[in-house]
Amino acid sequence: MPYFDAASTLPPHPVAREALLAAWDEGWADPARLYREGRRARMLLDAARETAAELVGCRPDELSFTTSGTRALHTGIAGALAGRRRTGRHLVVSAVEHSAVLHAAAAHERAGGTVTEVAPDRGGRIGPGAWAAALRPDTALACLQSANHETGTEQPVAEAAEAGRAAGVPLLVDAAQSLPWGPPAGGWSLLAASAHKWGGPGGVGLLAVRKGVRFAAPEPSDEREEGRAPGFPALPLVVAAAASLRAVRAEAAAEGQRLRRLTGLIRDRVPELVPDCEVVGDPVRRLPHIVTFSCLYADGEALLHALDREGFAVNSGSSCTSATLAPSHVLKAMGVLSEGNVRVSLPPGTGEEEVRRFLAVLPGAVRGVRDQLTAGGAVTADGDDGLVLDTLGKRCPVPVTELGRVIGRVPVGGTVTVLSDDEVAGLDIPAWCHLRGHEYLGERPAPRGTAYRVRRTA
Amino acid sequence: MPYFDAASTLPPHPVAREALLAAWDEGWADPARLYREGRRARMLLDAARETAAELVGCRPDELSFTTSGTRALHTGIAGALAGRRRTGRHLVVSAVEHSAVLHAAAAHERAGGTVTEVAPDRGGRIGPGAWAAALRPDTALACLQSANHETGTEQPVAEAAEAGRAAGVPLLVDAAQSLPWGPPAGGWSLLAASAHKWGGPGGVGLLAVRKGVRFAAPEPSDEREEGRAPGFPALPLVVAAAASLRAVRAEAAAEGQRLRRLTGLIRDRVPELVPDCEVVGDPVRRLPHIVTFSCLYADGEALLHALDREGFAVNSGSSCTSATLAPSHVLKAMGVLSEGNVRVSLPPGTGEEEVRRFLAVLPGAVRGVRDQLTAGGAVTADGDDGLVLDTLGKRCPVPVTELGRVIGRVPVGGTVTVLSDDEVAGLDIPAWCHLRGHEYLGERPAPRGTAYRVRRTA
Known part of the structure; x- marks a missing residue:
């Protein structure tokens, strides 16, 4: 395993x-x-x-x-x-x-x-x-x-x-x-x-x-x-x-080269296999054995469990894992998406067929986790300044999931305001904008929680 | 071993x-x-x-x-x-x-x-x-x-x-x-x-x-x-x-009883086998496996090495061991002799024959170490107030060793003053008096080092 x-x-x-x-x-x-x-x-x-x-x-x-x-x-x-x-x-x-x-x-x-x-x-x-x-x-x-x-x-x-x-x-x-x-x-x-x-x-x-x-x-x-x-x-x-x-030093040169190729394979293939996915970290100046990516509209802990059921032990920097209530400070400092985060780090001796099997099961695991999130329960309304998406009381990844669901209803050039009292939204909504190519207009305090404004640009 | x-x-x-x-x-x-x-x-x-x-x-x-x-x-x-x-x-x-x-x-x-x-x-x-x-x-x-x-x-x-x-x-x-x-x-x-x-x-x-x-x-x-x-x-x-x-808890009751008998044997026999030796620690309210004694006129580190050569690993609280430049703070607080100190602590399973062998080699080991100390090099002189023993520049156990050597020259009721700049003398000379039944009269600063006064009472 x-x-x-x-x-x-x-x-x-x-x-x-x-x-x-x-x-x-x-x-x-x-x-x-x-x-x-x-x-x-x-x-x-x-x-x-x-x-x-x-x-x-x-x-x-x-x-x-x-x-x-x-x-x-x-x-x-x-x-x-x-x-x-x-x-x-x-x-x-x-x-x-x-x-x-x-x-x-x-x-x-x-x-x-x-x-x-x-x-x-x-x-x-x-x-x-x-x-x-x-x-x-x-x-x-x-x-x-x-x-x-x-x-x-x-x-x-x-x-x-x-x-x-x-x-x-x-x-x-x-x-x-x-x-x-x-x-x-x-x-x-x-x-x-x-x-x-x-x-x-x-x-x-x-x-x-x-x-x-x-x-x-x-x-x-x-x-x-x-x-x-x-x-x-x-x-x-x-x-x-x-x-x-x-x-391990005696094996490091050869093993490093081999694992770098395998993590490179994951870096290349995951965005092709999993829609709405971002590989994070420097693509060149990197260790041989670590690759990290985040999947929009997915709960990190649920993803860990889904992969564990498939026999793969990985880690997550998402805030939605029970071990850590806050998202990874690393992803936060980088300003990248923390939701649906998966870190794959390969031990020496990992075989290519294991990596290929991981790539084979990953899309289904992400899909399964995303499917569980269909009923977000957020409420949309038309506000003075475009669409308002109320996700108050909903935790990560719901605010971004709902945002992804409603963005199609916003005309290009129009704005949507997301209300959220989950502080992770302050990290994930800008990261989502960066990833999807929309414009993040900023945040301001709302009567409850915070209002995040996004302009649809694509 | x-x-x-x-x-x-x-x-x-x-x-x-x-x-x-x-x-x-x-x-x-x-x-x-x-x-x-x-x-x-x-x-x-x-x-x-x-x-x-x-x-x-x-x-x-x-x-x-x-x-x-x-x-x-x-x-x-x-x-x-x-x-x-x-x-x-x-x-x-x-x-x-x-x-x-x-x-x-x-x-x-x-x-x-x-x-x-x-x-x-x-x-x-x-x-x-x-x-x-x-x-x-x-x-x-x-x-x-x-x-x-x-x-x-x-x-x-x-x-x-x-x-x-x-x-x-x-x-x-x-x-x-x-x-x-x-x-x-x-x-x-x-x-x-x-x-x-x-x-x-x-x-x-x-x-x-x-x-x-x-x-x-x-x-x-x-x-x-x-x-x-x-x-x-x-x-x-x-x-x-x-x-x-x-x-070890499953074995503790039986093993504790057995080891207590063996340390009791050491407590009883050592003073009979080794002259000028003091067993320290409470004789009744004690752990089963530890027994500690100090031997006058002996260097603790030399004693450890002598016992090591005989195959016995023991510890010492003497100041004369290279690992610690000060005598054991425990012996010091108790006011007992620190020189020639040996702690025997028996692991579970120790056999009586091992303890008997230890008791058989101990007297020779102490004698050998004491024999190395014959040339103390201290100088005696008659002072205004009885004999003066100058051990300045000599380290433990020389001050006490020399004191033991000259006490016979002091008339009963007379005094001897030991000059020493080894601070351990402040512990060992009173402890020696206690052990040998002489009266310790106190210490005072001397032009060099400290003067310790002892009255011969026996």
Whole structure:
């Protein structure tokens, strides 16, 4: 049964299991102890650190093992901000960073710091000029992902590092999605990654802090991992993580080429197979294994369930999934449609026939979900200024679904006003206009909810 | 080869390995996802939580899996302090808590809070009266271990919880050492524990927070484990941890009785076999598997190495070990000798013949280490007020070793003054007096270092 959610987590690489078992039997003792069992654990830990450092592109004494990528990000950001507190308390992040970065930024703001979010283009890519312009004399740290976890869009990390060097601002690179494919371009000051994204186990992150970067280990103090990751280590997991990173890197060049062709196939075929569908993310500067698209007039969660019934595990950035009540902040920052969103991320080894089977079942799955939405229950009326579509009390994707249904009744050049109290409409209606080629005239508060105005141009 | 450092960490229970492998293959996906693989992971996580909660004695929705016992303590303390910040910023801890608690207390103090450390008696036990007296109207939290990790001494947790209830102060119990033997007495508000102390893997801690306890999840926010443990879970480890806790509990009653007899044997025999040796910790209210003693005139690190060469892995709270430059804060708080300290902690399954072999090699190991210390190089002189022993520039255990050597030259009722610039002497010389039955007259600053005065009484 095809699992197409590699960007969330990967089934562990077979090498990870072997390494885990060897370290389980040999590496259970405390590596800080002086007796034989402790020394043996220490050797395993040191060897894992050397392997991981080589593949990250840093010195072993610059690399700490944390308990997750989230922890690596939280600790890296807090430590760098604390270490450079005398410079200032300004933090720069891209608006499409992983939520762990944005949560750390929000915590920094609540603690009195300031944060600038740099917006991406419609492909999800940060402009190097906008990035450099955000750096200020009081900027303590800037955080940019090597590539986006929802769209696969690669970010200009080398340019951002260069801008940071010129401005004297260290760059933290969240390399979680790209590290399996290769080390990020040099010039970064801090790097975070997560083993379960490359076929290592959950429970292991990497935090690299270059020598010379000001860094204050967070409180409370702890003697492990240079004070950057408190608590007794999960040594078998760390060993498994290092072994699997080496293994996936050995396969990365060939596998990357193969998966890029398969995601390219999805990018090309989905708009042909599914009407009213938008593929999002940069079409060229992208990771090999991720492709994301949104389907108008479809409920994301219903689509996930329909695909799950067909045997395909995918993810969605739609607000209509029960796990998240808000739409993906990434899609929101890009200004693209969030409804009926599907992220396909292929694990290494995915076969072309699985992808073709996915393409074969997708149109029917989308159609089935769209068919469930026929009775929207919205009310239309003629207003002073064209048609008024009342979708108050209706949740995503109803406002856009109803808009799509009534647009044919609007004369070309005429307007329709959508009333909605679902805040996602503020993202999806403009995105719908962009996708369908209509003109979005703007929004204003209405007696209840918000009024969104659209001019039919085609 | 006998491993006698169970209180540091245990070799994993065989059940843990089986559970790990099952969950490795079945539970690698993100339990927050809606597709089949995610739901399967979720079921494993829920089942592990139910098992662990039952064995802890709480509701499943009160229990979070953290990445270590240290993290559980750090998060538990920070969350309870933040949740009760309006009550006050006073924290009560025992002076013999695990360093993770004391580090959290130090961080709280640096952040502007206040901390009261309650001192133990010479057996390492906290008096319930002293504990109750430390609680104030502005006390936000009190932290008491169920039993000590260095001496095995059990603490009056039920009385402390009762005092907390009377004063309206929640009690956090660090149950790391005792949880394998049984749940702590009821009445606690928060509980922390660590899986690698019961034969589970490193990388899993438990944090229980009773419903109704004010608790503010620490920043940055994260949606996992009620915001109490950010990051992707190490699900196979969590499953292994729960399975092994169940397994060790099934064996706890019989194994506890057996190990208590073996540690009792060590407690009884060591003073007979090794001259100038003190067994520390409460002789009755103690965990089954831990026994600790200190040997006068011996270097703790040298003793560890000597025992390691004989095949025995033990730990030491001496300051003379390379891993820690200060003596154990536990021994210090108890006012007992720290030099030549050995902690023996027996894993389940330890055989009597192993313990007897340990008792057979111990006297020779101590003798060998003591023999290396013959040339102390201290200088004695007659002062105005009795003998003066100059050990300036000499490290532990030289000051006490030399004191033991010269005491015979002091007439009964006469005094000897030891000059030392090793701060451990301030702990070890009074402890030596207590042990040898001499009178400790006190210390005062000297032109270099400190002068410690001792009256020969026997």
